[in-house]
Amino acid sequence: MAETSKPSTYEAVIGIECHVELKTESKMFCGCPNAFGGEPNTKVCPVCLALPGALPVPNKAAIEHMIAAGLAFGAEVPAFSKFDRKNYFYPDMPKDYQISQYDMPLTQGGVVRYWLEDGTMKECRLTRIHLEEDTGKSTHAGSGDGRIAGSTYSLVDFNRAGVPLMECVSEPDIRSADEAVGYLEALRRTLQQLGVSDVKMEEGSLRCDANVSIRPVGSTEFGTKTEIKNMNSFRSVHRAIESEIERQIALVEKGERVVQETRGWDEVRGTTHSMRSKEQAHDYRYFPDPDLVPMEIARELVEKVRAALPELPLSRFERYTTRFGLDVKQATQLVDNLPLAQFFDAVVAASENPKQATNFVLGDLSRLANEHGKPVHESAVIPAHLAELIALVEAKTINSKIAKELIERMWRGDGSPKAIVEREGLAQTSDPAAIEKFIDDVLAANEKSVTDYRAGKTNVMGFLVGQVMKASKGKADPALVNGLMKQKLEG
């Protein structure tokens, strides 16, 4: 925000509303498959197409997903909940009302705790998470760019209509674009690791809007907010919020006022633009859906779901940073990759050496995984073998060069590194007499280098050490080689 004139005198106040598609086999109120993509209008039935006479019946798994999400954020799961109808007309909404939740959502309150890149911990309160159904999808035609503005007609696909959707509304506790992204990342990794959603922004299973306002630092009142839409990646959320904050500050600095409106993010221009001015007050005519009966959420069910919760990303992050001493970046990398983190945990458990485990898992193994396009946990390397390797390195049985070779071989499926070392005699040579012999041979064969060294060209040392390592087939203890070589050359 370098170009902002007085950045320090304003702070942003941001609240985020997310719609997250839940991962279930079937849709929210019917048995059609809940799956991304596919030929248009092939995953539809009387219920999700709102044919005359069809009735909704709620999906038990979606309700349990909601409870799990609520508990993960410490929300209250009330004893009683119900579905309401939100009435408005839209061509991709088959019933022309959405089954949603109005005054008795499945979860209330809660807090999302998240960290920033520098490790600062932040928190954002949740207002509520409620359960509803997704709409179909319209493709706008005739405008050339697929956008609604200027289109002459639209094509509707109802495959997505009726997919269970959680709407997660935050309190306006977010103060910057960085925090917004930190919050969204926490939401994403938590919901994903709970198994309640794929949370893929690119597939639309996570969609979010941001309410942005600014106020002078120190003020407790809220400024006029705008609602930003059309952000389709975390990067665009970041850019959109920064751009909107700047726009609002510039307005206020000029003595103008922010207008309450919905603004669309333009990815290409990098700015927000007005979509509709002055919200015409929507009259959604919410009322309890008479096709559905209320939910009484048994405490036993809540406890059952609670007991089945996995270790949450936040606790994993804290474990890695405080107990294992990982830095924020390393810990984040692991926390965001659950199978890798689970592999890592197994290596730590077997080796009791988090530092080496981090080096190997995030270093060599991750590099190999990248090169081969195969995740670590699906490779031939098993945690027990990596723990063996760590033990061999720690005991100085092998040097790091051999270790690197071994890990490549383990990836190729050669199995236990200990067995390889024993079978092939790869243990490090630490016997000074043997090493001295190698050195003597090398010095004898490279007289010119020896002369050069003694004439002050000390950089030939590396070459000579390399020759020794080569002669020892890499098994010589490099530290010992260095020491002895120096003695010989200078002695």
Place this chain on the structure above:
Amino acid sequence: MSSEKIDVRYVAKLARLALTDDEVARFGAQLGDLLEHVNALAKLDVSQVDATAQVVESRNVERDDIVRPSLDRETVLNEAPQRQGGFFRVPRIIAE
């Protein structure tokens, strides 16, 4: 209880019903009459009463998360007032 006159045009807009001027006048009068009758409810003391949304009490009627067959697309699209390929076609959507 309110005895205001109904803004028939606003209500018709919410309900997506095009009304002629005649209809606005006629429905307006008829709805006004009905409201007169309905306003009798104001005489009931309901301050201590819970609302009934469903008269027969049942709870937690849910389905297991199991996929069932969807409809055949041709059957579905054959009923469409206008289709294009595998899609339903609708006139221009204007952002509200």
Place this chain on the structure above:
Amino acid sequence: MEIIERSAAQIAREVNARTLSACDVTDAVLAHVEAVEGDVGSYVSVLHDQARAAAARVDERVKNGETLPLAGVPLAVKDNMCLVGTRTTAGSKILENWHAPYTATAVQRLLDAGCVPIGKANMDEFAMGSSCENSALGVTKNPYDLSRVPGGSSGGSAAAVAAFEAAIGMGSDTGGSIREPAAFCNLVGFKPTYGRISRYGLIAFASSLDQIGPLTRTVEDAALAYDAMAGKDPMDATSIDRAIEPTATTLRTDLTGVKIGIVKQFDTRELGDDIDHLYDKAYHDLQALGAELVDIELPTADYGLATYYLIAPAECSSNLARFDGVRYGMRVEGADVHEMYEKTRAAGFGPEVKRRILIGTYALSSGYYDAYYVRAQKARTLIARDFEAAFAQCDLIACPAASSPAFQFNAKSDPYSMYLMDYYTIPMSLAGLPALSVPCGWVTPAGGSSPMPMGLQLTAPLFKERELLSAAHAYENMTKHASAYRPSLERTPGGR
């Protein structure tokens, strides 16, 4: 007795015994439909091919040793119920050419029990009306006087059964739409407890009130149809998961030990001397059967209409939003999608439907929701409580089903006077109670030439269908009012 006049019970007995084939029954009924439809107009669609195919299947199943409770019974399906492959209009222009791709649970259960679908019966548009005059698809006349309405909204089903075009008519009742046409057409019309019969495939009017039920010429037939339709349906979250006690096998012929409440607020003297005497006689007959009459009060029953005309329109305004010209049904093109919606709905819905959508939208709209919709829901609670209190003193409640016999076409031009037709049936609907109308005598309306039937409404506590049908059976068995006159149709066997 001619085949078409036989009761469902008789037909099923004979088809199961293979002394009569379902195909013969169907042919006889279809021939009769051809003969009388011009006069009566019960059906929106006659299902010649489906009926014959279904009959052949029934005969086949019986031949293979199955016993079907409703083997070969000709069925009229109200046109707000889906039957796969058939045009299903709900009496509306907006669905004039819509073909259902699936079958309503209740219809399927009757077909599984052996019924043969003869046709889709006319009705008030989206079941909104009490005379069948609100249909966009044709006029249905009362078989007992063709200048009079059959009642509504299940008027087509009622007329079909009264005119021997079916033995069982499927109706749906939201505020009286089975009971009132039953009373007008000399039939038994039975609305079970809300949730007893699945609504899946029933085109919704008001979801918290709609209930499917049978219209038949005998109580036993109503019981048989109910037994076949009732029971939990996983496709309807509001259908009740409770054991169904078969009713048809336990019908009584006396009322010994039964306490019947007579409602103080429903003073029949207001209905004129003829009608007052008729109900007095009916109550005395109940006593003669062994029942003990007790006076009961339903202090809030008078608020039923007001309550109903907020709740039902509110729900319908939302239920009918889906008729938008996008996925099925009628469309009138417009420059943009909102114009298309407005024009489609303006052209597709009739005036009564529009009135109710408007009042319901208003009652739910911002600023009015608490004053109208929520207050009505609270009034509903009070009405249900009144019944609860009353049923602490009695087992059943007796009262009129309608305040008059069938009226002439265009007699009720003012909407509210039509709404008043449901005065006696609405409170039970609001309380979700099982209630039925059973023929209780005849009156000749002023200016009318033929005597017209009247109905006695019996109401039971929630889930007491068995007791209710039993009492109606005892009453029917003793009084035999239904057989006093016959429909005034030229072509009806034995008719004038």
